[in-house]
Amino acid sequence: MKFVALVSGGKDSCFNVMHCQRNGHTLAALANLHPPFDFESHEMDSFMYQTVGHSVLPLYEECFGVPMYRAEIKGKSLETGLDYRDTEDDETEDLYALLKAVITDHPDIEAVSVGAILSTYQRTRVENVCARLGLTALAYLWWRDQAELFNEMIDSGVKAIMIKVAGAGLTAEKHLGKSLVEVQPDLLKLNRMFGSHICGEGGEYETLVLDCPSFTKAKLVLEKTETVKEANGDVAFLKVWAHTTPKAEEESDDEQVEIKVPELLEPDFELLFENGACDGVDTGVDAQTSEEVVVSLPIPAVCIQKNKNSVSISNITAPYEESIDAEVSALFAKLHGLMEGHAGTKDPYQIIFVTLVLRDMAQFVSANAAYKRFFSVNQSPNPPARACISALLPNGCQAMLSATVSTIENAARAGLHVQGRSYWAPANIGPYSQAISVRDMIYLAGQIPLIPAAMRIYNENGARGQAALALQNIQRVREAVCEGSEFAYLIGYGGDKAAMKAAVDVGSQAMKGCFGVQVEGLPAGARVEYVAAGFNVKYADAEDAAGSSGTVSTKVIMFCEDSTAAVRSRLQKLDSRMATVYVAASTIARQTLDDECGFEVVFVRRIWDGNTERGCGVVAYV
Numbered sequence: 279m280k281f282v283a284l285v286s287g288g289k290d291s292c293f294n295v296m297h298c299q300r301n302g303h304t305l306a307a308l309a310n311l312h313p314p315f316d317f318e319s320h321e322m323d324s325f326m327y328q329t330v331g332h333s334v335l336p337l338y339e340e341c342f343g344v345p346m347y348r349a350e351i352k353g354k355s356l357e358t359g360l361d362y363r364d365t366e367d368d369e370t371e372d373l374y375a376l377l378k379a380v381i382t383d384h385p386d387i388e389a390v391s392v393g394a395i396l397s398t399y400q401r402t403r404v405e406n407v408c409a410r411l412g413l414t415a416l417a418y419l420w421w422r423d424q425a426e427l428f429n430e431m432i433d434s435g436v437k438a439i440m441i442k443v444a445g446a447g448l449t450a451e452k453h454l455g456k457s458l459v460e461v462q463p464d465l466l467k468l469n470r471m472f473g474s475h476i477c478g479e480g481g482e483y484e485t486l487v488l489d490c491p492s493f494t495k496a497k498l499v500l501e502k503t504e505t506v507k508e509a510n511g512d513v514a515f516l517k518v519w520a521h522t523t524p525k526a527e528e529e530s531d532d533e534q535v536e537i538k539v540p541e542l543l544e545p546d547f548e549l550l551f552e553n554g555a556c557d558g559v560d561t562g563v564d565a566q567t568s569e570e571v572v573v574s575l576p577i578p579a580v581c582i583q584k585n586k587n588s589v590s591i592s593n594i595t596a597p598y599e600e601s602i603d604a605e606v607s608a609l610f611a612k613l614h615g616l617m618e619g620h621a622g623t624k625d626p627y628q629i630i631f632v633t634l635v636l637r638d639m640a641q642f643v644s645a646n647a648a649y650k651r652f653f654s655v656n657q658s659p660n661p662p663a664r665a666c667i668s669a670l671l672p673n674g675c676q677a678m679l680s681a682t683v684s685t686i687e688n689a690a691r692a693g694l695h696v697q698g699r700s701y702w703a704p705a706n707i708g709p710y711s712q713a714i715s716v717r718d719m720i721y722l723a724g725q726i727p728l729i730p731a732a733m734r735i736y737n738e739n740g741a742r743g744q745a746a747l748a749l750q751n752i753q754r755v756r757e758a759v760c761e762g763s764e765f766a767y768l769i770g771y772g773g774d775k776a777a778m779k780a781a782v783d784v785g786s787q788a789m790k791g792c793f794g795v796q797v798e799g800l801p802a803g804a805r806v807e808y809v810a811a812g813f814n815v816k817y818a819d820a821e822d823a824a825g826s827s828g829t830v831s832t833k834v835i836m837f838c839e840d841s842t843a844a845v846r847s848r849l850q851k852l853d854s855r856m857a858t859v860y861v862a863a864s865t866i867a868r869q870t871l872d873d874e875c876g877f878e879v880v881f882v883r884r885i886w887d888g889n890t891e892r893g894c895g896v897v898a899y900v
Contacts, residue, residue, distance in 0.1 A: 279303050279304070279388040279389045279414065280303070280304045280305075280306040280384070280386050280387045280388060280389070281298055281303050281304070281305060281306060281387060281388070281389035281390060281391050281416060282306060282307040282308065282309050282347075282377065282380050282381075282384070282387050282389075282390055282391070283295045283298070283305060283307070283308050283309070283342075283390075283391040284309050284310070284373075284390060284391060284392050284393070284404070285308050285309070285310050285335065285338055286310065286327065286328035286329075286331075286335075286393075287328065287331045287332070287334065287335055287338070287485075287486045287487060288328050288393065288438075288484055288485050288486070288487065289393075289431055289436055289438045289458065289477075289485045289487055290393030290394075290395060290419060290477065291391070291392070291393035292393075292436060292438075292487040292490050292492060293393065293419065293427075293430075293431050293434070293436055293490070294391050294392065294393040294416070294417065294418055294419050295342075295391050295492045296434060296436075296490065296491060296492050296537055297416075297418035297419070297537060297539075298389075298391045298416050298418065299492060300537045300539060301416075301418065301731055301732070303389060303391075303416065305342065305344055305391075305492070306344060306384050306386070306387050307344050307345050307346070307347060307380055307383075307384055307387065308338055308339065308342060308344060308345070308346040308347065309346075309347045309348075309376050309377060309380055310332070310335050310338075310346065310347070310348045311327050311348070311349055311350070311351050311369075311372055311373060311376060312329060312332040312335065312348060312349075312350060312351065313329050313332065313350070313351055314350045314351070314352070315350070326355065326369050326370060326373075326399070326400060326403060327351060327369070328484050329351070330441055330442045330484050330515045330516075331441050331484070331486045331516070331518050333517075333518065333519075334486070334498065334518055334519075334520045335348070336348070337496075337498060337520060337521070337522050340495055340496045340522045341489075341493040341494075341495060341496045341497060341498065341522060342492060342493060342494065342495070343494050343495040345383075347376060347379060347380050347383075348376075349372060349375065349376040349379070350372070351369055351372050352367075352369075352372055353367050353368045353369035353370070353371055353372050354367065354368065354369060355368070355369055356368040356369075357370070360398045360399055360402060361402055361658075361659040361660060361693070361695075362402050362403045362406045362659060363406075363658070363659065364406070364410075370403040370406065370407065373403070373404070373407050374407045374410065374411070377390065377407060377408075377411055377413070378411060381411060381413070387413070388413060388414060389413055389414040389415070389416050390404065390407075390408055390413050390414070390415055390416065391416045391417075392404045392415055392416070392417050392698065393417075393419055394417050394419065394420055395419045395420065395421070395422060395424065395427065395477055395479050396420075396421070396424075396475070396477075396479040397479060401415075401417060401420065401696070401698065402659060402695075404417075404698070405695075405696075405697040405698055406659065408697070408698075409697065414698070414699060414705075415697060415698030415699065415705075416698060416699050417698040417699065417700045418699070418700055418701055418731065419700075420696070420698065420700035420701075420702050421700065421702040421754075421758065422540070422701065422702075424469075424475060424476040424477040424479070425466065425469070425476050427476075427477055428458070428462065428465070428476050428477055429462075430537075430538050431458060432458050432459055432462070433535075433538070434490075434491065434535055434537050434538070435489075435490060435491050435535050436458065436487060436490045437457065437458075437487065437488045437489040437490065437497075438457065438458050438485040438486060438487045438488065438490075439455050439456060439457055439458075439485060439486055439488065440453050440454055440455065440456050440461055440483050440484070440485055441454065441455075441484055441485060441486045441503075441515055441516040441518060442454075442483055442484035442513070442514070442515035442516070443482070443483050443513070443514055443515075444481055444482060444483065444512065444513045445468070445474055445478075445480065445481070445482030445483060446468070446472055446474065447464065447467075447468045447471070447472070447474070448464070448468070448482060448483055449514075450505050450507060450514035452464075453483070454503075454505060454514060454515070454516050455503060455516060458485070461483075468482075484515070486498075486518060488500070488520075491535055491537075493525065494525070495524065495525060496522040496523060496524050496525055497522065497523060497525060498520045498521075498522060499520060499521055499522070499523050500518065500519070500520050501519040501520055501521060502519050503516045503517065503518050503519070504516065504517040505517075539701070539731075540701045542729060542736070542747065543746055543747060543750060544750060547746045547747070547749065547750040548746070550742070550745070550746040550749070550784045550787060574672075574673065575670060575671065575672040575673070575866060575881055576672060576866075577595055577672045577674075577675065578593040578875050578879045579593065579875070580592070580593050580594055580616065581593050581875065581876060581877060581878060581879075582616075582620050583855065583856040583857070583876075583877065583878070584620075584685075584855065584856070585832075585855040585856050585899055587684065587685060587686055587716060587717055587719075588630065588682050588683060588684050588685055588716070588856075589617075589620050589621040589682070589683045589685055590680070590681070590682050590683075590856050590878060591613060591616045591617065591620060591621070591680065591681050591682075591683065592680035592681075592858075592877070592878035592879070593678060593680060593875075593878060593879055594609050594612050594613055594616070594678065594679040594680065594681075595609070595672070595675050595677075595678050595679075596608035596609050596612060596675075596677075597674075598674045598675070598676065599676070601644065602636070602641040602644045602645050602648070602676050602677060603644045603645070603647060603648045604648075605676050605677055606634075606645045606648035606649060606677055606679075607648045607651070609677060609678075609679040610648070610649075610652045610679070613679060613681055614626075617629075617681075617683055621683040621685055622685065623683065623685075626652055626653055626661075627653075627658040627660070627661070627662075627691075628683050628684050628685075628691075629662040629681050629682070629683050629684075630662050630663065630682050630683065630684050630691065630714045630716055630721050631662055631663050631664070631665075631681065631682040631714065631721040632662050632663075632664045632665075632679070632680070632681045632682075632710070633664070633665050633666075633667075633679070633680040633681075633858075633878070633880070634649065634664065634665070634666045634667075634677065634678075634679055635666075635667055635668070635669045635671065635677060635678040635679075635880060636666070636667070636668045636669075636676065636677050637668065637671045637675065637676045637677065637798075638668060638676075638798075638799070639667075639668035639798070639799035639800065639801065641676065641677075642666065642801055645666075645677060646666075646708050646709070649708065649709060650708070650709040653709045653710075659693070659695055660691075660692070660693025660694075660695045660711045660714065661693075661695070661709050661710050661711055662681070662710060662711065662714055662721075663693075663710055663711050663712065663713055663714045663721045663722060663723040664708065664710035664723050664724065665723065665724035665807070665809045666708070666724065666801055667724075667771055667797045667798075667799070667800060667807070667880075668797060668798040668799035668800070669797045669798055669880055669881055669882055670798065670863060670881035670882065670883065671881065672881075680858075680878050682721070684716050686716065686717070690716055690717055691714060691715075691716050692714070692715050692716075692759075693711040693713065693714045693715070694711055694712045694713040694714075694755060694758060694759055695710075695711040695712065696712060699730065699731060699732075699733060700730055700731065701730055701731050702730055702754060702758075703725075703730050703751045703754045703755050703758075704725070704726075704728035704729075704730050704733065704751055705730070705733060708801075710723050711723065712755045712758075713755050713756070713758075713759045713812075715759055715760070715814050715817075717814070717817050718813060718814050718817045718832050719766065719811060719812075719813070719814065719832055720756060720759050720760060720763060720766075720811060720812035720813070720814050721811055722752055722755060722756055722809070722810045722811055722812060723755075724752075724771070724801075724807045724808065724809045725748050725749075725751040725752035725755065725807065725808050726744075726748055726751075726800060726801055726802060726804035726806065726807045727743070727744035727745070727746075727747035727748040727751070727804055727805075727806060728747075728751070728802065728804075729747070730751070735802055735803060735804055740776075740780070741772070741774075741776050741777040741779075741780035741781070741805050741806060742780045742783070742784060744777070744780075744804065744805050744806040745770065745777075745780045745781045745783070745784035745785065745806045745808075746784055748781075748804075748806050748807060748808050749784055749785060749788055749808055751808075752808045752810055753788065756810070756812040759812070759814070760812065760814045760815060760816050762815055763812045763813055763814060763815055763816075764812060764813050764815070765788065765789045765810050765811070765812055765813075766810070766811040766812055766813050766832070766834040767789070767810060767811055767834050767836050767897045768785050768788060768789040768792045768808060768809075768810045768836075769785075769792065769793060769794070769795065769808065769809050769810065769836075769860075769895070769897065770782050770784070770785045770792060770793070770794040770795075770806065770807075770808055771794070771795055771796075771797050771800060771806065771807040771808070771809065772794055772795070772796050772797070772805065772806060773796075773797060773798075773799055773800050773804065773805045773806070774796065774805060775796055775884060777796075777805035777806050778794040778795065778796040778884060778886050779794065779886055780806065781794045781806045781807075781808070782794035782886050782887075782888050783888070785808060786888055789810075791836045791837070792836070792888075793836065793838055793885060793886065793887050793888070793892075793895045794885070794886040794888075795860045795862075795880075795882040795883075795884065795885050795886075795895060796882060796883040796884035796885075796886075797882055797883065798883070811834065813832070832899065833899070833900050834897065834898070834899055834900075835852065835854075835896075835897075835898045835900055836895075836896065836897055836898075837895075837896050837898070838885060838887040838892040838893075838894060838895050838896070839892065839893060839894045839896065840865070840892055840893040840894070841865060841893050841894065842859070842861060842865065842875070842893075842894060844893075844894070845859055845877075845894050845896055846876070848896075849876075849877070849896070849898060852898055852900045853900060854898040854899060854900050855899050855900065856877075856898070856899040857877040857878065857896055857897065857898040857899065858877065858878040858880065858896070858897045859875075859877050859878065859879055859880070859894055859895070859896050860880045860882050860885055860894060860895040860896070861879055861880070861881055861882070861893070861894055862882055862883065862884055862885045862891070862892070862893050862894065863881070863882070863883050863884075864884075864891075864893060865893035865894060866881065
């Protein structure tokens with residue numbers, strides 16, 4: 279894709295440009311927001327933009343060899359929450375106007391480079407603007423280990439100096455004007471002593487890049503600098519004057535360094551398929567291609583289940599429509615009415631998790647369009663987490679919908695909705711969040727084996743390779759929401775029998791009791807998908823500090839049985855408040871479910887507990 283790079287002059291924005299190019303994207307333009315021309319200082323307070331050193335940014339046009347678009351920062355930091363809604367006169371709207379001007383001149387630009395590493399505040403605002411303009415955010419530094427990243431910048435030929443200090447242990451006399459190599463030992467030491475951010479993500483310092491491999495035409499040469507200290511003495515920055523000097527051809531050739539890219543799988547996940555009975559050469563062909571399920575499936579009644587924080591509204595079906603778009607729209611209309619009657623709300627953003635079951639995964643795009651209309655990103659930045667599969671459905675049904683709705687105030691609902699490409703975990707391929715947390719529970723969206731940086735399915739190493747990457751993806755999301763969290767449950771979906779078994783084999787190494795189900799199809803042609811929830815231990819810690827029990831109050835149990843009758847009996851003994859039951863085709867053939875089944879039902883082809891096929895797999899809240 280052709281992309282425009284948001285550049286501040288700092289190391290992060292320039293290094294991300296290098297990674298965009300490393301991933302095959304083409305730089306077409308630069309964009310920069312700066313203080314008003316009549317602004318007296320060389321720096322202004324901004325929650326969003328680095329402004330120190332802005333006076334030399336016009337020279338970057340010569341350095342990169344592409345046009346630079348600049349605009350004044352006219353807005354203020356009005357919407358200061360981590361998530362962003364469109365807000366008139368907010369400084370984020372200046373970015374929207376600037377990028378709109380860029381793509382007007384360059385309609386072939388499809389993406390935006392942003393150097394965010396850990397700032398959710400910055401990432402969510404850039405992603406909001408990108409969504410409104412139909413652009414893809416490229417954020418290859420996101421969630422990277424800062425010590426590794428800083429070292430990679432040096433090794434990759436990023437020549438930058440420190441031009442602002444604002445953190446404990448950093449001083450004007452010792453650090454301003456110093457190179458990355460010169461300040462690296464002190465930054466590592468301060469990180470060990472105080473936990474400060476090595477890459478400056480806490481605002482500890484700012485940098486100015488004088489040269490890097492992406493500067494193909496010229497580099498900056500400093501003419502003079504002037505140190506400015508603020509009144510409190512803790513903050514100081516450099517006023518900078520510079521000019522460019524052309525790069526000789528041989529100098530550019532010398533800079534053709536190989537930028538280090540993180541390994542796709544972390545060592546622990548690499549071992550997940552290396553140590554097992556790896557099916558890396560399997561074809562994925564399974565009896566599913568010729569086997570047909572001939573039993574008639576019952577249409578389960580809508581089921582309402584309640585616990586203290588949420589209501590589950592399950593098994594929603596609608597009369598057959600000619601198009602899947604119309605049928606999914608009808609499902610959501612029905613859900614809307616049920617929410618008002620049983621959860622006391624019409625707000626779609628009180629929904630925390632959705633399961634959408636399609637008869638045919640080929641209908642995914644059309645179904646997704648109808649789904650998206652129900653959740654407008656501009657209304658709220660965090661739509662519910664979601665799992666979407668193709669599974670067995672009763673005759674006359676193209677889709678079935680189940681939703682979990684929070685019954686507590688919005689303030690207790692937080693989301694992770696990353697839409698940019700990175701090396702971290704896949705961006706959304708639909709209108710859903712990677713995770714929604716409500717009190718002690720983290721509801722995780724289904725994760726398939728998408729390579730995050732490229733957003734394509736990982737096909738190396740067969741089903742076990744796909745399982746390893748999908749598990750890494752969902753575990754990274756869970757850890758991003760709450761470091762040290764644990765799985766409450768973990769289910770492996772397989773698009774064929776071998777993939778189902780691989781999903782259980784790999785998943786059981788992350789959570790004991792993980793079971794697998796064979797479905798008819800998964801998004802993007804994946805063979806494996808994991809669906810899970812996690813326990814938010816931070817909530818328990820906060821409760822403990824407030825004088826409460828300090829323990830996770832929700833209990834989740836996973837188990838398998840051979841009949842729906844056995845499931846009912848066990849749920850009664852557990853006094854389960856809410857349950858999802860996966861019912862295998864073989865069980866349906868033996869024992870038809872009652873219409874009033876009393877739990878969420880998903881009809882699947884097979885269920886595997888790690889040793890044998892079973893009739894039912896259950897996730898129960900007790």
